[in-house]
Amino acid sequence: MAVIYCFSGTGNSLYAANKISAEINAEVVNMKSVGECDADVIGIVFPVYFWGLPKTVERFLGDIRITNKNAYIFAVITYGGLAGGADGAVDVLLKKQGVKLSYSAKVRMVRNYLPEFKVNDSKALWEKTDRRLDHVISDIKRRAVSKIAPYTAFNKTLHQNYPPLKTDCGKLFTVNGCRHCNACAYVCPNGNITLENGSPKFGSNCELCFGCVHICPAGAIDYNNKTQGKKRYKNVMQYEIHQLNARGFNRTRFEIDYTKPRNILTVEYVADEYSFTYEGGYPDSSVMINCLELGINSETGIAEQISGYHAYPIWKSASLTPPEAKDGALVMLDKIESGVTYQMKDNVTTYYDKSNGWLCIGALDCDNAEYVRFSENCIAAVGDGKLAAIWVSLPTDCEIMKRLK
Numbered sequence: 001m002a003v004i005y006c007f008s009g010t011g012n013s014l015y016a017a018n019k020i021s022a023e024i025n026a027e028v029v030n031m032k033s034v035g036e037c038d039a040d041v042i043g044i045v046f047p048v049y050f051w052g053l054p055k056t057v058e059r060f061l062g063d064i065r066i067t068n069k070n071a072y073i074f075a076v077i078t079y080g081g082l083a084g085g086a087d088g089a090v091d092v093l094l095k096k097q098g099v100k101l102s103y104s105a106k107v108r109m110v111r112n113y114l115p116e117f118k119v120n121d122s123k124a125l126w127e128k129t130d131r132r133l134d135h136v137i138s139d140i141k142r143r144a145v146s147k148i149a150p151y152t153a154f155n156k157t158l159h160q161n162y163p164p165l166k167t168d169c170g171k172l173f174t175v176n177g178c179r180h181c182n183a184c185a186y187v188c189p190n191g192n193i194t195l196e197n198g199s200p201k202f203g204s205n206c207e208l209c210f211g212c213v214h215i216c217p218a219g220a221i222d223y224n225n226k227t228q229g230k231k232r233y234k235n236v237m238q239y240e241i242h243q244l245n246a247r248g249f250n251r252t253r254f255e256i257d258y259t260k261p262r263n264i265l266t267v268e269y270v271a272d273e274y275s276f277t278y279e280g281g282y283p284d285s286s287v288m289i290n291c292l293e294l295g296i297n298s299e300t301g302i303a304e305q306i307s308g309y310h311a312y313p314i315w316k317s318a319s320l321t322p323p324e325a326k327d328g329a330l331v332m333l334d335k336i337e338s339g340v341t342y343q344m345k346d347n348v349t350t351y352y353d354k355s356n357g358w359l360c361i362g363a364l365d366c367d368n369a370e371y372v373r374f375s376e377n378c379i380a381a382v383g384d385g386k387l388a389a390i391w392v393s394l395p396t397d398c399e400i401m402k403r404l405k
């Protein structure tokens, strides 16, 4: 059995982890899901921070219990310019529990440390990264062993400048021009962002991963006056980080009630904000489908409308025939408290059809599904008590339909 533990702020390390996992048939797991590990191949994939380890990685290596002392353990460390000896730091922590790092590789990727550097995203750099990753994958497949450089005193000194070691970084963020899309809260690997009246509030458990800064579609989040006006990094994998972070429930059950009227609200998609939005007040609780929010009235359980961040670069083109549906209400059967959000665990694909403006968020076909038009331009598919898909009809000449390929 092979498992890859991953930490990623802006998607680079998740990209590397996914690419390796596809080749060695490993499961990619969030570094927060630690406990005992009895795998015989263990990957550790993360970004270098100030020539050393992000807080999460350090904690993970202290907490995980590796029971197979002969496991092949590899580290793949992504970096932006100079990686230092972060692999040495991994080895020091592994040795404390009687295992050692078998192989390590550093992979140069787009640098995301915005206070000091501009984003250097380019096709040429991605090609180099891919070539390097191919090489690393072939090393891992043949169980290559490498010499791990020691973690030097100089290295340690440099790592002391990693701001979260001395500062409450959360205090250094400012927000200007928030459009209330939720994306920052969902991408945060530490759950350090809560939304108050739709705008982010930062706690004191910041890793300084810059996920929130880069993902914000409005460029509304700045750090310590050093990121203003700088171009943000848009990596498609960023949109999948929330999936790595998701603390899923998957226990939400729905039913359709045709005796109740459908909602009269129409949802629109704002392409520049990567988000759904609608006018008409927001319900007090919700179910998250990826980053998308299905607003639920906690008193009645009735789902009102979808809203929030839903990145179109990862939608898939398909030929869609909208299902026949009757008007009614989509009702969540589980009691949900006001202010609470449930996260659906499954990763959901969105399909689109430019020819008729339809989107299908979720399963295209679903056995035993019933369809209800629960709001002006949305249909829900419910099968065996589970929400299988939400269909949305948008005008064929709207901005997002023009942008989709």
Ligand SMILES: Cc1cc2nc3c(=O)[nH]c(=O)nc-3n(C[C@H](O)[C@H](O)[C@H](O)COP(=O)(O)O)c2cc1C
Residues within 6 Å of the ligand: 007, 008, 009, 010, 011, 012, 013, 014, 046, 047, 048, 049, 050, 051, 052, 078, 079, 080, 081, 082, 083, 084, 109, 110, 111, 112, 113, 207, 208, 209, 210
């Ligand atoms: C807080 C912080 C510190 C960083 N320190 C370094 C560094 O010391 N050396 C380096 O080459 N890159 C450094 N980087 C860049 C990242 O390691 C690099 O962009 C990485 O691929 C990001 O991975 P991610 O997208 O998975 O978060 C730093 C980035 C951050 C956010």
Ligand code: SF4
Residues within 6 Å of the ligand: 009, 184, 187, 188, 189, 190, 191, 192, 193, 202, 205, 206, 207, 208, 209, 210, 211, 212, 213
């Ligand atoms: S608050 Fe922002 S920078 Fe800090 S850990 Fe969360 S996403 Fe990363």
Ligand code: SF4
Residues within 6 Å of the ligand: 175, 177, 178, 179, 180, 181, 182, 183, 184, 185, 198, 199, 200, 215, 216, 217, 218, 219, 220, 221
């Ligand atoms: S990502 Fe940006 S626009 Fe969206 S809620 Fe956070 S600060 Fe506001």
